[in-house]
Amino acid sequence: MSGAVRIGTTPSRQARILGVGAHRPPRVIDNAEVCTWIDSSDEWIRQRTGIVTRRWAAPEVGVVDMAEDAAAKALAAAGLAGEDVDAVVLATVSHPYQTPAAAAIVADRLGATPAAAFDVSAGCAGFCHGVALGADLVRGGTAGHVLVVGVDKLSDFTDVHDRSTAFLFADGAGAVVIGPSEEAGIGPTVWGSDGGQADAIRSKVSWLQLREREAPAAGAAAEQVAVEAAAAAPEQAPWPYLEQAGQTVFRWAVWQMAPVAQRALDAAGVRAEDLDAFVPHQANARIIDAMVKQLKLPESVRIARDIVDMGNTSAASVPLAMERLLADGEVPSGGLALLIGYGAGLSYAAQVVRLP
Incomplete structure (x- = not known):
């Protein structure tokens, strides 16, 4: 039963x-x-x-x-x-x-x-x-x-x-x-990660290393942490600044993310010519251009380029770029947009959405 x-x-x-x-x-x-x-x-x-x-x-x-x-x-x-x-x-x-x-x-x-x-x-x-x-x-x-x-x-x-x-x-x-x-407005998400490339974008110092460098505790374990922290970043101030292996991330994004975006289109049953907008993570204009070319997006698709005057805002970049396209009237209400975010992890996620 x-x-x-x-x-x-x-x-x-x-x-x-x-x-x-x-x-x-x-x-x-x-x-x-x-x-x-x-x-x-x-x-x-x-x-x-x-x-x-x-x-x-x-x-x-x-x-x-x-x-x-x-x-x-x-x-x-x-x-x-x-x-x-x-x-x-x-x-x-x-x-x-x-x-x-x-x-x-x-x-x-x-x-x-x-x-x-x-x-x-x-x-x-x-x-x-x-x-x-x-x-x-x-x-x-x-x-x-x-x-x-x-x-x-x-x-x-x-x-x-x-x-x-x-x-x-x-x-x-x-x-x-x-x-x-009543109707689907968010397509299936295609996502994943590659922790083997975790060092490509990371904090230079961990919170634990920061603590030990500022106020080392007694004991062999604490001393070892402090030694390792100093060896890892001997010239850096004790703060978890971000560091990035630019060429590694650039190559990964250019060659690996366009196929992910295409899979999101396929999962949603949408063709490139059906799109009204492409809203990728705003990391680098050259990466965006390469993805547009690989996806063979027609000129009718508006490409978000918020990076020009906003820089890389990480988790905020996709919604900021989407909001600007709507606010500027560059895309219609109810239009289809392909979103893709990628970065530290290395992690990525993409989906097709219907704009509000």
Whole structure:
């Protein structure tokens, strides 16, 4: 008899994005200012990355503040309030506390308590991971409306004297509300990881190494940790700045991510010519151009190029770029967009969505 018992009573349903919101910090940093930190030039930065300016948040503005602003705008766009939210999924790698999760604080500020709230750490792919989770929560009946936020304040973890990263990273937040729909508005997610290349993008110093370098504890184990930390980064300040093996990441993204994007199209039953927009992670303009070429996207597809004046905002880059296309009227309401995020992990995720 036990085999005939059904668990749950909510039938399967579809999900879609109902609203989008963005937070762009007011401070604009151009390449000329960056070149006062490192030996480089505006021309070199533009040619290598496509970046002209980037945004940095004020010192007193944190991940939670930016996420709250973007999320409030997404809720307003969806015609909803905080109490309508059943879950908050927040993607970030720069919340400066191990616990509590930034998502819980954002939920409280928005009046979404007692919504479930948790953070996702998947680097620049985090937002697309969050979309996958949010869609599944709605489709499965676990939640009615899910708020998904991608937010990062990478300026807190950027070594301004590191010539390989100082010109790349930026701050911002983007958010979407995912809710029920009669028709499918979020396609299957194609995702994965390659931990064998974890060192390609990472923090230079772990929190444990930071503690031991600042205040070494007694004992052989603590001494060994301090020795290892000093050997790993003898010239670095004791802070977990980000480092990146640029050529490794570039080659991986150019040759591995276009096939992932194509698989997301195939999984959704969508052809390149059916798309209205392509919204890839805003890491490098040359990577974006290479992916467009490999996917054979027609000229009718609008390509998000938020990187030009926003830089690399990690988990925030895809929702920020999507919001800009909509705000500028470059894509129609209800149009189809291919999203893909990729980065630290190395991790990636892609899906086709119907724009709100």
